[in-house]
Amino acid sequence: MPDRGAPFFFVFPDNEAGSAAARHLREDVPGLSSAAHASGRDWIVGRWEPADLLVARAGRNAIALIGTFSQSAAGALTRRAGVLRDPAELDDLALTLSGQFHLLASVDGALRVQGSAYGARRVFHTRTGGTLVAGDRAAELARLAGLEPDPAAVALRLLGAAPAPLDERPMWSAVTAVPPGAALLASPDGVLSERRWHRPPEPVTPLDRGAAAVRDALLDAVEVRTAPGGLISSDLSGGLDSTTVCFLAARDSRARLIAATSTGDEAFNEDGRWARWAAEDLPGVEHYILPNEELPKFYDGFDDPGLRLDAPTPLVASRRRVTVLTAKMAARGSRLHLTGNGGDNLFVGLPHHLHTLLVRHPLPALRRLSGFRALLSWPLAPVARQLADRRGYRAALAAVSLRDVPEPVPGSPALGWLGQPSVASWLTEDCLRLLERELAAAAPTAVPYGRTPGRHTELAALRGLVRGNQDIEDAGRAAGVPMSAPFLDDRVVDAAFSVRALDRVDPWAYKPLLVRAMDGLVPRRSLSRTTKGEGTQDVAAGLYRNREALTGLWEDSMLGRAGLVDEAELRRLCAVPSSPQLRDDRFLSTLAAEMWLRTTVNAQGALA
Amino acid sequence: MSVTTALPADRGSFPLRRRLAARTAVGAARLLARLAPHRLERALTRLARGAVPATEAQATRARELVLTSSLRMNGQRSCLPRSVAVALTCRLGGTWPTWCVGTLMIPPFSPHAWVEAEGRLIGEKGDHANWARLISVAAPGPVTGSRAAGSTR
Numbered sequence: 001m002p003d004r005g006a007p008f009f010f011v012f013p014d015n016e017a018g019s020a021a022a023r024h025l026r027e028d029v030p031g032l033s034s035a036a037h038a039s040g041r042d043w044i045v046g047r048w049e050p051a052d053l054l055v056a057r058a059g060r061n062a063i064a065l066i067g068t069f070s071q072s073a074a075g076a077l078t079r080r081a082g083v084l085r086d087p088a089e090l091d092d093l094a095l096t097l098s099g100q101f102h103l104l105a106s107v108d109g110a111l112r113v114q115g116s117a118y119g120a121r122r123v124f125h126t127r128t129g130g131t132l133v134a135g136d137r138a139a140e141l142a143r144l145a146g147l148e149p150d151p152a153a154v155a156l157r158l159l160g161a162a163p164a165p166l167d168e169r170p171m172w173s174a175v176t177a178v179p180p181g182a183a184l185l186a187s188p189d190g191v192l193s194e195r196r197w198h199r200p201p202e203p204v205t206p207l208d209r210g211a212a213a214v215r216d217a218l219l220d221a222v223e224v225r226t227a228p229g230g231l232i233s234s235d236l237s238g239g240l241d242s243t244t245v246c247f248l249a250a251r252d253s254r255a256r257l258i259a260a261t262s263t264g265d266e267a268f269n270e271d272g273r274w275a276r277w278a279a280e281d282l283p284g285v286e287h288y289i290l291p292n293e294e295l296p297k298f299y300d301g302f303d304d305p306g307l308r309l310d311a312p313t314p315l316v317a318s319r320r321r322v323t324v325l326t327a328k329m330a331a332r333g334s335r336l337h338l339t340g341n342g343g344d345n346l347f348v349g350l351p352h353h354l355h356t357l358l359v360r361h362p363l364p365a366l367r368r369l370s371g372f373r374a375l376l377s378w379p380l381a382p383v384a385r386q387l388a389d390r391r392g393y394r395a396a397l398a399a400v401s402l403r404d405v406p407e408p409v410p411g412s413p414a415l416g417w418l419g420q421p422s423v424a425s426w427l428t429e430d431c432l433r434l435l436e437r438e439l440a441a442a443a444p445t446a447v448p449y450g451r452t453p454g455r456h457t458e459l460a461a462l463r464g465l466v467r468g469n470q471d472i473e474d475a476g477r478a479a480g481v482p483m484s485a486p487f488l489d490d491r492v493v494d495a496a497f498s499v500r501a502l503d504r505v506d507p508w509a510y511k512p513l514l515v516r517a518m519d520g521l522v523p524r525r526s527l528s529r530t531t532k533g534e535g536t537q538d539v540a541a542g543l544y545r546n547r548e549a550l551t552g553l554w555e556d557s558m559l560g561r562a563g564l565v566d567e568a569e570l571r572r573l574c575a576v577p578s579s580p581q582l583r584d585d586r587f588l589s590t591l592a593a594e595m596w597l598r599t600t601v602n603a604q605g606a607l608a
Numbered sequence: 609m610s611v612t613t614a615l616p617a618d619r620g621s622f623p624l625r626r627r628l629a630a631r632t633a634v635g636a637a638r639l640l641a642r643l644a645p646h647r648l649e650r651a652l653t654r655l656a657r658g659a660v661p662a663t664e665a666q667a668t669r670a671r672e673l674v675l676t677s678s679l680r681m682n683g684q685r686s687c688l689p690r691s692v693a694v695a696l697t698c699r700l701g702g703t704w705p706t707w708c709v710g711t712l713m714i715p716p717f718s719p720h721a722w723v724e725a726e727g728r729l730i731g732e733k734g735d736h737a738n739w740a741r742l743i744s745v746a747a748p749g750p751v752t753g754s755r756a757a758g759s760t761r
Contacts, residue, residue, distance in 0.1 A: 267735040377685035
């Protein structure tokens with residue numbers, strides 16, 4: 001019986017202190033797997049399935065992959081290990097391989113620890129017992145080093161999506177996050193540095209060439225997952241992304257596929273109809289449809305024993321909903337469950353690109369602008385104001401105000417570097433002051449994730465999605481099957497983000513790049529969809545059904561004890577589940593922070 | 609719910625004369641949509657006088673004509689002027705669909721405006737039975753008996 005707990009690993013340096021720390025860990029937590037440095041000392045210690053680790057050795061050097069990759073990479077890795085003199089030389093290696101993996105190297109006492117280019121695999125590090133420890137999970141590092149969460153980091157989580165770079169900040173001040181696209185290097189004498197091995201591509205490729213690259217990268221991404229064969233399952237939501245994954249997975253005869261659909265209430269949602277149409281075109285693939293009465297409501301099980309995660313997750317409100325299909329597929333014996341997560345981020349072109357397009361290609365940009373304004377019913381004045389705003393990122397961040405924020409209007413235009421963070425009415429004055437200090441401290445040196453508002457916004461959104469996806473994968477594995485998102489492989493994202501913004505941003509076409517890339521692989525009927533399912537009704541019903549438990553939560557909450565939220569205000573609102581304030585991410589992020597603290601902090605360790 | 613994510617790429621081929629007529633209906637609808645609900649209801653009731661009920665095909669065609677004639681009418685939140693424009697476009701041909709304002713039967717309150725014909729939603733996603741009608745203006749029935757007496761509503 002394989003261990004279905006979330007996988008994690010630590011990396012220890014090749015010296016006495018590192019070796020001692022690793023030994024303590026293995027005594028404390030029996031049953032961990034490990035791989036050794038050439039010296040025989042522990043290098044990688046953690047929990048993973050045997051097929052998820054590949055170690056290639058040559059003399060004093062070793063290169064390892066952890067995660068999803070092709071076993072055929074072993075030969076090339078061994079050759080590379082043989083000629084390696086410095087772990088900094090490995091910058092080009094990862095992008096020659098398909099999948100999602102960490103790349104580790106141990107070269108004569110020097111270390112390289114590298115995640116993936118867009119954050120699907122993360123790297124963190126801290127110090128314990130006088131030695132560096134790196135790893136893929138901030139929460140595991142914090143537990144190893146006995147750290148308490150940082151109240152300021154918790155407060156930032158209450159803003160929903162905090163502005164970059166605060167959104168990437170670990171929840172423990174002694175844990176450092178290596179940015180996606182960078183590798184952590186440690187020299188034999190313990191000097192640390194970050195080395196950027198990847199930058200997102202410039203968006204200059206025309207649609208046709210870009211679509212061919214997306215097609216190749218996606219075919220490889222799915223094949224690396226189907227190649228080991230066996231029974232696999234995939235979401236088939238009725239949306240374009242999971243439909244694409246299903247059709248690509250069905251091509252590989254080595255694996256047997258079950259397509260799994262949860263239609264929701266079809267009186268409101270067309271997803272089910274589109275999923276059945278797609279399934280008709282997938283001969284030989286079993287189509288499982290979840291009976292709608294078995295679909296849990298939002299907020300059902302929000303107080304289930306939590307997963308130990310790196311940060312609060314809005315998944316608390318939807319964990320049972322999100323994993324109900326996974327659990328069914330686990331019962332059927334699926335070894336891997338594929339999802340279409342990430343497709344929206346790659347292929348729904350953001351109107352934020354208009355900022356740049358208006359300067360470079362004014363006429364097509366104006367046409368697109370009028371299209372977005374019509375489709376989304378945007379009034380002209382705020383759109384013009386936002387597009388005329390030519391401030392840099394730092395100025396935009398410095399201008400963020402948390403006071404007298406008007407009630408958010410759903411669907412109102414937000415085209416600048418950053419949207420207004422959500423400020424809930426229950427945040428205390430202490431909390432607001434703490435947040436203002438953090439924002440003021442970040443603004444003078446903040447660097448956006450991309451040079452233009454369009455690129456920055458799509459990278460910030462992708463990184464947010466990827467963090468949430470890790471939580472979904474952990475929840476899915478806890479429910480019985482490892483989950484995997486081919487769209488989040490570095491080569492797929494690179495291919496999509498290299499296409500010209502003009503070709504990706506089009507209010508007259510839904511996901512035009514994906515549609516072009518899948519022409520001939522996915523039937524025209526499935527590619528023609530221009531609507532998308534949405535779940536407002538289910539959220540409202542879930543709030544109503546769980547209102548007593550949600551109200552009771554704020555009798556003696558950890559956020560209340562930490563002085564960050566006004567419990568009386570939260571009790572008042574939760575007792576009236578139709579409160580509009582509960583419906584957006586303000587309440588969700590508060591609930592997420594509370595439940596995360598309850599899972600993470602032990603009984604005595606309240607926030608100071 | 610399912611939301612529309614893209615504007616229709618192929619605009620139907622309607623003759624110019626009909627598109628101009630629809631533009632006029634759209635212009636009038638945008639003005640009418642600014643009225644308070646009870647005034648709008650009264651105005652539409654008056655406009656519906658003398659029209660015969662639109663068939664599903666007529667109402668669908670009128671909706672397509674409106675969407676083709678005005679980009680703005682395709683908006684995810686343009687339901688009120690759009691529904692009025694579709695009704696007015698039908699009226700130019702002597703028919704009238706049932707114009708409705710209402711909400712989904714289940715929370716949250718989801719205000720929406722649409723037209724129906726022959727008891728079916730025209731161009732809307734979702735099931736007819738799940739929408740509650742708060743205001744509706746149908747074509748006047750044949751003028752007989754009690755209906756005739758109450759027709760000044």
